[in-house]
Amino acid sequence: xxxxxxxxxxxxxxxxxxxxxxxxxxxxxxxxxxxxxxxxxxxxxxxxxxxxx
Amino acid sequence: xxxxxxxxxxxxxxxxxxxxxxxxxxxxxxxxxxxxxxxxxxxxxxxxxxxxxxxxxxxxxxxxxxxxxxxxxxxxxxxxxxxxxxxxxxxxxxxxxxxxxxxxxxxxxxxxxxxxxxxxxxxxxxxxxxxxxxxxxxxxxxxxxxxxxxxxxxxxxxxxxxxxxxxxxxxxxxxxxxxxxxxxxxxxxxxxxxxxxxxxxxxxxxxxxxxxxxxxxxxxxxxxxxxxxxxxxxxxxxxxxxxxxxxxxxxxxxxxxxxxxxxxxxxxxxxxxxxxxxxxxxxxxx
Numbered sequence: 209x210x211x212x213x214x215x216x217x218x219x220x221x222x223x224x225x226x227x228x229x230x231x232x233x234x235x236x237x238x239x240x241x242x243x244x245x246x247x248x249x250x251x252x253x254x255x256x257x258x259x260x261x
Numbered sequence: 262x263x264x265x266x267x268x269x270x271x272x273x274x275x276x277x278x279x280x281x282x283x284x285x286x287x288x289x290x291x292x293x294x295x296x297x298x299x300x301x302x303x304x305x306x307x308x309x310x311x312x313x314x315x316x317x318x319x320x321x322x323x324x325x326x327x328x329x330x331x332x333x334x335x336x337x338x339x340x341x342x343x344x345x346x347x348x349x350x351x352x353x354x355x356x357x358x359x360x361x362x363x364x365x366x367x368x369x370x371x372x373x374x375x376x377x378x379x380x381x382x383x384x385x386x387x388x389x390x391x392x393x394x395x396x397x398x399x400x401x402x403x404x405x406x407x408x409x410x411x412x413x414x415x416x417x418x419x420x421x422x423x424x425x426x427x428x429x430x431x432x433x434x435x436x437x438x439x440x441x442x443x444x445x446x447x448x449x450x451x452x453x454x455x456x457x458x459x460x461x462x463x464x465x466x467x468x469x470x471x472x473x474x475x476x477x478x479x480x481x482x483x484x485x486x487x488x489x490x491x492x493x494x495x496x497x498x499x500x501x502x503x504x505x506x507x508x509x510x511x512x513x514x515x516x517x518x519x520x521x522x523x524x525x526x527x528x529x530x531x532x533x534x535x536x537x538x539x540x541x542x543x544x545x546x547x
């Protein structure tokens with residue numbers, strides 16, 4: 209599973225960690241995040257992320 | 262050594278989703294981590310505007326003052342405590358508009374402070390009026406026929422005024438911007454970093470897409486010499502279809518601390534004032 213970086217604020221979504229602020233469990237791939245998921249730092253949607261590894 | 266979490270503030274962030282300020286906030290915190298000083302030895306000052314909120318979102322010392330007056334408390338704090346790392350976070354309106362006079366004279370003063378200008382080319386907090394850096398012709402709710410004035414060119418201006426460290430960053434490249442901020446902090450003297458920053462709500466021209474097509478890193482060109490003032494002025498004049506980011510100009514100059522000798526003494530805040538009699542001085546006022 210790949211990490212993704214927010215193009216606005218540089219937040220990195222790490223699938224090994226998930227995102228507890230929005231109920232995303234560890235082990236959730238970026239591709240499987242719901243469309244309603246937003247960057248927990250700056251609030252943009254998934255379209256503003258790029259794959260980094 | 263401090264970590265990112267040491268600079269995390271509990272304040273709720275009140276910027277629009279996608280605001281360029283988020284990238285600047287990330288870059289400031291990354292630079293402070295690399296600097297290696299504890300939060301108690303760092304001061305952020307600001308005036309009024311969206312940029313002026315940033316000190317609230319970093320856990321360290323903070324002074325949020327009046328519109329355009331981000332620089333005077335920074336200068337005062339540095340004079341009282343030259344051991345303090347002092348950063349100013351201000352906007353294109355706050356710094357180049359209301360605070361223009363403070364900018365001019367603090368460049369002259371050349372205190373060892375770092376000024377980060379969030380330049381989104383619009384007044385965001387007050388809902389989208391033209392700022393000093395708004396492009397001519399841009400239509401706002403107030404300038405309904407388009408801005409009729411030429412924009413200010415901040416980098417050309419501060420180079421001409423004699424600033425020793427002049428740089429331009431881009432909010433969406435926080436790694437590069439954090440490097441610029443750290444270089445600015447480590448520069449002995451006044452450092453100004455103008456940061457291109459999209460305003461997703463009120464500036465529909467200078468967007469992420471618009472910037473990403475135009476910016477390039479000047480310091481990737483080994484032939485570019487940032488110590489050459491004439492070359493720096495020409496580089497700062499570039500705009501339109503190609504916009505340089507990086508260290509545009511850098512030259513060491515004698516600082517206010519050197520000239521005044523305050524850095525030869527302990528910081529004023531550490532001096533013992535217990536046995537000082539100010540009675541004679543006070544008599545002049547009565």
